[in-house]
Amino acid sequence: MAWLHTWTGLVVGWVLFFMFVTGTAGYFHYEITRWMEPERPLVEALPTAERAQMISLALDQLEQRAPNAANWDITLPHYSPLSRGWQDFSIRWEDLPEPGHDHGARGNATLNPLTGEHLESTPVRATGGGELLYEMHYRLHYMDLLLAYYLVGICTLLMFMAIITGVITHKKIFKDFFTFRPGKGQRSWLDAHNVISVMALPFFIMITYSGLVFFDTTYMPTSMAVLYGPDRESRDQYFDDLYAQNHDHQAARRPQAPLSEMLASADAAWGEGQVKSLLIQQDTGEAPRVEISRIDVNELRWYDGEKQVFNADTGEALPSAPYGTPTSRTRQVITALHEGRFAGPWLRWLYFAAGLLGCAMIATGLVLWTVKRRKQHELPGTGSINMRLIEALNVATIAGLPLGVAGYFWANRLLPVDIAERANWEANVLFLLWGEAFLYACFRDIRKAWVEILWLAAAAFALIPLLNLLTTDKHLGLTLPAGEWVLAGFDLSMLGLGIAFGWMAIKVRRRWLANERKANPTTHPARMEKSA
Template sequence: MKENLRQSMAWLHTWSGLLVCWVLLLIFAGGTASYYQEEITLWMEPELHGAAAHKAGSVDAADMAVKALQQRAPDAQRWFINLPTERRGAVRIAWTAPPPPEGAPRKRQRLQTALIDPLTGAAMAEPRDTRGGEFIYRLHFDLHYMPPLTARWIVGFCAMFMLVSIISGVITHKRIFKDFFTFRPNKGQRSWLDAHNATAVLALPFHLMITYTGLVTLMFMYMPGAAQVAYKGDRDKFTEEVFPSAGKPAKKPGEAAVMAPLRPMLEQAERHWAGSHAGSITVNHPNHANASIAVTRAGGRELSYKQPAMQFDGVNGALLASAGDQLAPPAATHGVMYGLHVARFAEPLLRALFFLSGLAGYAMVATGAILWAVKSRQTQAKALKAGASIGVGTRLAEALNIGAVAGLPIAFACYFWANRLLPAVMEKRAENEIAVFFAAWGAAALLAQVKPDRAMWRLQLAAGAFLFGAIPLLNVLTTSSHLGVTMQNGPSAVAWFDITVLALGLLLGYGALRLGRGKVKTNEVKAPAVSAGIGAAS
């Protein structure tokens, strides 16, 4: 360790950030894009763009959904209805098959789903098979090709290092806020430190919040001891108090019976919630005497992720139970922390600020990683001038920087290209889209290992710029809902997606152009001038 606290924190800041920075880049990229998870999914399902341009009330949409379910699955054991929201226009209905007769072998029930138009109740053609924004959302904590539990431990480990790096970075930078207003371009290490300070301070409260709340969302997995001791191992009681639900459905359906109309129940629930709309409905044992209907409020402007629910008798419409209106303090705190992390409460402007703050976090991690490589190369400057080779660790870090910082945009862009270019009807289509993402990222990372120099930075940034910038043109050639249409007639989410990827393409293109200026000497110690993690402190 060093002589004093600040210098000791500089050492801790450097290594706690560097060891996990490349995983953090993936977490930041996926998490930032997830603020527009619904919009990304909509863009990747062009078959639904027409329905998204029309809005329907939740009560009317629920009536249409019940009619459709009565036609498709009157004997189902359970119905599920996801009502339209400001960000999702179609109604998704689902049902489970009726239970097998007594004595018959039980099989795992498969959920059957359908989309209906909320205005007419007509069946809508199923969109192309895609994971859409759901893949990106889960990628940032499940890491895809590995067991989810293992992935979440890895992500939690990296998040803890991130939290340590942020706190130690604040301590070690004694002029951090003054340096926020200072940027000296074309100064090598000094420029990268200025960029790192600026992107870190720009959204410092966000960085602290998103890292801490990310750990809180999985706190019961990381630290189960407290819950086990407090509830004496009774997980059912723990789940009931922390994740309350509006009563339990009857185990048996009973005799056949006529369902009560759903509209009065929804209207009662919405009055109870002071005008807030229902978001989802679950009907247990429909068309039977023991039918029950659980109505859950749609996520609104409340910070908490937990939404209250009400349960009604499915035959006479009487209120049976309600839950979530007054949560216990621990449950309420957990709901707010979770809600802050996923930001479902955010209105469009606030959501955009969250998105920009996430990009700043990506840039903070990237500039820190590049800064470490610059400093490491400078310590070897004399040896390099004498003709020695760059150190193995430095070369590896430089290659990983290119593969993560410039390679990830290529992977995301290729994911969107695959959505448009793969046949709309093909086996395992969603899995193939995801395979394209990892194949493109893997190719970029391997190519960076060949020659991690300025030319490779320029090549990969230019590739990302082209792939992102050409997406609106790709949309023109493959769909009828391109910018020329969506800017006038909607859906606006599709138009803003095209505008956003075009802006990202221009940003990447600017970085590639900056790298193309001037000739670079073989022994140059400056890092490429790209704006894009956690690293060292001076």
């Protein structure tokens, strides 16, 4: 069991570290995108008008733009706690599908609330933003999508098992939790690894299991393929059945009944200003419906918001159908836990902290692996070629990948605004820095490489607020007094990360110096665990 735990941990450790770093950043992907689009005005004045007038203008536009749509959606301007930002007045639609298809073409437009005309948003630089960083978490990069999904799946499964086997291996897990012996080399690394793992254990079990559930029928297609069929149509049919979806619609048209009464009913139930959007849809053989949705709330069931449904012809109130099926609701809750989309600010920071603990657990596990074997090879960086490679990969990943992420933000500010493939180049910078860190660690004294790359990462993060000051007008001097916490929070978090990396660099350097002073490499005979 100990043997399985060690190896599964090492083989996938580097990929998992990448997934944890990018996934942890993903908990703030809206905020990161906001920072990476500095052209957007500081105070986004949201144009608004009288509600009934806006809805009428939107319906005019929909009749004109989407005469053959399966559904019409009108979003009123509002603040959404789910996307932590303002939503403009906009329309969306989906055309009726061509024969043999489930979905038709989709369209959307942001509208001027006063005239109903298309409203151009502020032009921003081409950037992958927080979105791209978050996508790397499960799609990796430079890679065929399906291959990436399988790689990610294998690593996730191995981590899921590493956690379970880890719990079984550490029989004294609760005693270990209260045990920390600093400055004792290997013993300290093991203690740190144990403490971190136990602290966020429920989070790690939840995050790995729910990660698998996202791609459940991709990883375990047997039941679906046998009982529905292996082809694409069968797969679509399966998901329609699972989510109780119906694709047989009539073209959406302007409601006959007065909307004002429906809106009044929603206002009476929820209070003023709580209406988020209107959906107009007609299932074949049924009456046309108007679904009025309430502004989302920070709840686990965010996907199933409050609604009032009306007959679009008569204005009569209709019962609102429950979302999906019991199984699909279970699945939604599991994936909602993973994404934390429902989390308010405090819970979001807790998610972020748990994600960082995940990075720390994997990093300490990787370091522990080399420290444990170094006894046989004496000094760091003097062992076999394999050992040297593993150590270089550890430095490159644990210190070099964060450096790459900082580089991703630097590239956003420094790359010329008009170069081709700009968003791609931001990502290329991340991977180039990671690669260079690896090459550097291969040819440099490994102890020096650790300290130097950690310092470089510290500087790269800590200087981001300064870079921001020099390249944009959205710097701390303006964002702090204005109370723009999304932008200010980003700069301050980068400063915090810089300090954390600087602290690590100091700690690691002291450690090496202390070891060198001892000069005589002491050998501890006790191996931690005998292989099972």
